[in-house]
Amino acid sequence: MAINDTKYRCVAAIFGVTGLVGKELARKLLSASKWKVYGIARRPNASTKAIQMEGDENFHFIPCDLLNISDTQEKLSPLRDITHVFWVTWASQFPLDSLECVEQNKTMMSNALSAILPTAKALKHVSLQTGMKHYVSLQGKLMDMGIDFFDEHSPRVNGGHNFYYVLEDLLRERLPSYRVPWSIHRPGLIMGSSQRTLYNFIGSLCVYGTICKYLSLPFVYGGTKQCWEEMCVDASDARLVAEQHIWAATNVESSRKTDMGQAFNSINGENYAWKEIWRPIGLKLGANVCEEKMFSEDFVFSSAMSEKGGVWKEIIVKEGLVHTKMEDLANWEFLDTLFRCPVKMLGTREKIDNMGFKTRYHALDSILYWIDVMRFEKLIP
Numbered sequence: 001m002a003i004n005d006t007k008y009r010c011v012a013a014i015f016g017v018t019g020l021v022g023k024e025l026a027r028k029l030l031s032a033s034k035w036k037v038y039g040i041a042r043r044p045n046a047s048t049k050a051i052q053m054e055g056d057e058n059f060h061f062i063p064c065d066l067l068n069i070s071d072t073q074e075k076l077s078p079l080r081d082i083t084h085v086f087w088v089t090w091a092s093q094f095p096l097d098s099l100e101c102v103e104q105n106k107t108m109m110s111n112a113l114s115a116i117l118p119t120a121k122a123l124k125h126v127s128l129q130t131g132m133k134h135y136v137s138l139q140g141k142l143m144d145m146g147i148d149f150f151d152e153h154s155p156r157v158n159g160g161h162n163f164y165y166v167l168e169d170l171l172r173e174r175l176p177s178y179r180v181p182w183s184i185h186r187p188g189l190i191m192g193s194s195q196r197t198l199y200n201f202i203g204s205l206c207v208y209g210t211i212c213k214y215l216s217l218p219f220v221y222g223g224t225k226q227c228w229e230e231m232c233v234d235a236s237d238a239r240l241v242a243e244q245h246i247w248a249a250t251n252v253e254s255s256r257k258t259d260m261g262q263a264f265n266s267i268n269g270e271n272y273a274w275k276e277i278w279r280p281i282g283l284k285l286g287a288n289v290c291e292e293k294m295f296s297e298d299f300v301f302s303s304a305m306s307e308k309g310g311v312w313k314e315i316i317v318k319e320g321l322v323h324t325k326m327e328d329l330a331n332w333e334f335l336d337t338l339f340r341c342p343v344k345m346l347g348t349r350e351k352i353d354n355m356g357f358k359t360r361y362h363a364l365d366s367i368l369y370w371i372d373v374m375r376f377e378k379l380i381p
Contacts, residue, residue, distance in 0.1 A: 008034055008035065008036040008058075008081070009033075009034035009035070010029075010034060010035050010036075010083045010084055010250075011035070011036045011037075011038070011079075011081045011082050011083045011084070011122075012025070012029050012035060012036070012037045012038065012082070012083070012084045012085075012086060013038045013040060013076075013079065013082045013084070013085050013086070013116070014026055014029075014037060014038065014039050014040060014086045014088065015040045015041075015066070015085070015086065015087045015088065015089045015112065016040075016041060016087070016088040016089025016090075017037075017039030017040060017041050017061070018039075018041045018043075018044070018194065018195075018196050019041075019088055019089065019194055019196065019197050020190050020191075020192030020193070020194045020197050020200070020238045021088045021129060021187075021190065021192065021238050021241045021242050021245070022039070022041075022086075022088045022089070023192070023193070023194065023238075024192060024238045024239055024241070024242035025086050025088065025242045025245060025246070026039055026059065027242075028239075028242050028243065028246060029246065030056055030058055030059055035058060036058045036059075036060070036081070037058060037059050037060070038060050038061075038062055038079060038082070039059060039060070039061045039062065040061075040062045040064050040066075040075075040076075040089075041061075041063065041064070041089070042063060042064070042065055042066075043063055044061050044063065062075050062076075063075075064076065066089075066107075066108035066109075066111055066112055067091070067104065067107055067108055067111070068111075069111045069114075072111040072112060072114075072115050073111075073114070073115045075115075076112060076115035076116055077115045077116070077118075077119050078119075079116065079119075079120065080119045080120055080121065080122075081120070081122065082116060082120040082122070082123055083120075083122050083123060083124050083125075084123075084124060084125050084126075084127070084249050084250075085112075085116065085123070085125070085126040085127065086127045086129075086245055086249070087109065087112075087126065087127065087128045087129060087167075088129045088245075089108070090105055090108075090163070091104035091105050091108055092198045096133075096163075097137075097160045097161050097162060098161060099161050101161070101163050102161045102162075102163045102166050105163040105166065105167060106163070106166045106167065106170060109167055109170055110170060110174075113170070113174050117174065117175075117178050117180075123178065123180050124180070124181075124249075125180065125181055125182065125183070125248075125249040125250075126171060126175060126180060126181075126182040126183075127182065127183050127185065127245045127248060127249045128167055128168065128171060128182060128183070128184045128185070129184075129185045129186075129187065129241070129245070129266075130164035130167065130168070130184060130185070130186055131164065131186055131187055131188070132150070132186050132187065132188045132233070132234060132265070132267070132345045132346075132347055133162070133164070133345065134150075134156075134162070134164045134165075134186050135150040135154050135157070135345065135347075136157060136343060136345055137157045137159055137160050148344070148346065149346050149347060149348045150265070150345075150346065150347045150348070151265070151347065151348045151350065151351065152186075152262075152263040152264060152265060152351055168184055168261075168263075171184075171261060172261065175260065175261075176260055179260075180260070181260040181261060182260065182261040183245075183248035183249065183261065183262050183263070183264065184261065184262070184263040184264065185241060185244055185245055185248070185263075185264055185266040186263065186264065186265050186266055186347065187234075187236035187241045187266040187267065188233050188234030188235060188236045188266075188267050188268075188345060188346075188347065189201055189233045189234065189235050189236060189338065190236050190238055190241065191235060191236065191237050191238060191363075191366045191367060191370050192237070192238030192239075192370060193238075193370055193373045193374050193377060193379070195322075195324060195328055195329065195379070196328070198331060198334075199331060199334050200329060200330070200331060200334075201334070201335075201338070202367065202370040202371070202374065203328075203329035203330055203331075203374070203379070204301075204329070204330040204331050204332065204334060204335050205281065205285075205335075205367070205371075206285065206329070206371060206374050206379070206380045207305075207312065207326060207329050207330040207380070208301070208305060208330065208335070209281070209282060209284075209285030209286070209287045210285060210286075210315060210380050210381060211305065211308050211311055211312065211315070212282075212285070212287040212288065213285060213286045213287045213288070214311060214314075214315055215311065216288060217287075217288070218287075218288055218289070218290050218293045218294075219278075219281075219282035219285070219287035219288060219289045219294070220293060220294065220295070220296050220299045221274055221275075221278050221294055221295050221296070221299075221339065222296055222297070222298070222299030222300055222301055222304075222335075222336070222339060223274075223295075223297070223336075223338075223339025223340050224297060224339070224340050225295075225297065227274065227338075227339050227340060227341055228273070228274050228275050228295050228339075229273055229274075229275055230273060230344075231271050231272055231273055231344075231346065232341050232343075232344045232345065232346070233338065233341060233344070233345050233346070234265075234267035234268065234345065234346055234347055235267065235268045235270075235272065235361070235363035235366060236266055236267050236268060237268055237361040237366040237369075237370075238370075239361070240266065240267075240268060240359050240360075240361055241266045243359055244264065244266050244352070244357060244359070247357055248262070248264060251356075264351060264352045264357075265347035265348065265349060265351070265352065266352075267347050267349060268360060268361045268362065268363060268366065269349045269353075269360040269361075270360055270361065270362040270363065272362060272363035272364065274339070275294075275295065276364075277363060277364040277367070278294055278295075279291070279294065280364060280368070281364070281367055281368075281371075282294075284367075284368055284371050285371065285380075300336055301332040301333075301335040301336050301339075302332040302333050302335075302336050305330070305332050306332055308326065309325065309326045309327070312324075312325075312326040315381065319381035320378070321378050321379060321380065321381065322377065322378045322379055324379065329379065
């Protein structure tokens with residue numbers, strides 16, 4: 001693949017281009033001038049094929065198994081023109097907070113860096129995405145740290161095996177000798193559209209609402225009263241997260257004498273409560289919303305929806321949707337965990353606000369926007 005082309009001012013390598021934020025990164029960069037994009041993932045999907053079908057000559061998809069060192073070297077070492085790396089992928093084969101999860105994610109990034117750093121002499125920045133779970137324990141039941149709002153200097157949590165820490169440490173270990181600065185981005189509940197994301201909130205919500213409409217079931221929020229009435233997790237619109245990645249990679253100057261990396265919470269920055277926005281979400285999806293039956297502590301998504309795969313197949317055929325399995329878009333266990341979260345994972349935006357990044361979204365606006373995107377992409381009716 002062509003490696004040195006002076007017509008491009010910047011060349012991005014997006015690891016995880018098929019995911020919630022990876023898709024938005026590709027779209028934003030390709031809409032700007034002088035960007036070439038290498039989109040890297042194990043396999044292409046509808047989004048990457050759509051970009052290629054639109055004839056965008058600045059986009060090049062590279063299928064790569066990052067756990068395979070020889071495949072990674074073969075595919076990535078020739079990309080000598082890379083100027084910016086965006087790492088928005090992770091290996092989800094093993095449970096979070098397990099040694100296996102840590103080792104897989106470390107291996108992936110290590111293999112990629114080993115292939116890129118020696119040859120990409122123009123590399124200017126590496127951007128790593130982790131998450132707000134940086135601030136809480138992932139081992140067993142989430143531990144209440146006694147902190148209301150986490151800022152970027154909040155201490156790491158002892159115990160468990162958080163792969164976020166390992167990836168941050170890997171950047172600190174490998175990048176200084178190449179004089180390459182980095183940024184770390186910590187979103188909360190990411191809201192976007194993807195066919196290949198394990199913790200796909202919008203996909204789960206859309207499939208749930210669509211099935212409720214199809215079967216004339218009430219659109220019920222199942223969870224704890226606290227999660228229903230209070231904001232427990234920050235919302236993070238994929239558009240905002242992608243924009244922040246680019247902003248930091250192209251505008252933030254890190255000291256090359258001391259700490260070459262900075263961390264940023266990547267959150268919408270507006271308060272919300274599910275009890276305030278559940279009704280308009282249900283109405284947007286065309287579901288039956290009953291004021292008296294919107295909330296139930298007894299309703300469990302994984303129990304109520306796990307056997308609805310056949311119904312989803314019927315909906316796809318009837319509505320002429322893109323072929324997906326229910327579990328491709330919906331993760332019922334994730335919804336149960338999210339709506340029954342025993343601690344609050346809330347961050348402050350003070351640091352990034354003071355540095356001039358002003359983009360904000362309200363959770364409801366984000367959700368309604370991404371429902372429209374899901375419809376446009378024919379993933380839901």
